Amino acid sequence: MLLSVLNISQATxxxxxxxxxxxxxxxxxxRAKTTCGLATIxxxxxxxxxxxxxxxxxxxxxxxxxxxxxxxxxxxSSDSNLIFTTEGHVLTLNSTHLRPMSEIRRVSRKVSSxxxxxxxxx
Numbered sequence: 001m002l003l004s005v006l007n008i009s010q011a012t013x014x015x016x017x018x019x020x021x022x023x024x025x026x027x028x029x030x031r032a033k034t035t036c037g038l039a040t041i042x043x044x045x046x047x048x049x050x051x052x053x054x055x056x057x058x059x060x061x062x063x064x065x066x067x068x069x070x071x072x073x074x075x076x077s078s079d080s081n082l083i084f085t086t087e088g089h090v091l092t093l094n095s096t097h098l099r100p101m102s103e104i105r106r107v108s109r110k111v112s113s114x115x116x117x118x119x120x121x122x
Contacts, residue, residue, distance in 0.1 A: 002064035003084060009068055021068040028061075060088035 009017035031047055032038040038057050039049040067075055074080055081093040
């Protein structure tokens with residue numbers, strides 16, 4: 001889910017997705033945080049925790065949250081040739097597989113860099 005939030009945030013630059021990430025982080029801290037990590041929630045209705053932490057919490061969940069809020073990171077740029085697999089691994093796309101940026105995307109990037117929320121521009 002957080003990879004989708006990161007991708008949509010990069011594509012739209014809509015701050016709504018930062019709010020989504022903040023809510024996920026707050027929920028993780030309130031519901032799963034332990035003295036040594038983030039526990040697996042065995043039952044969400046009773047908030048019963050298991051004495052373990054899934055490996056994807058570090059390799060995916062927290063990585064995507066970090067990148068969502070660290071907008072200056074090259075991995076967080078939608079204009080880079082870096083992509084994530086579904087397992088959170090970084091792959092580099094060869095330049096032969098990259099398409100030039102479309103005119104509408106170039107215009108939206110200019111508008112976005114001036115502080116205008118492009119998700120609401122028609």
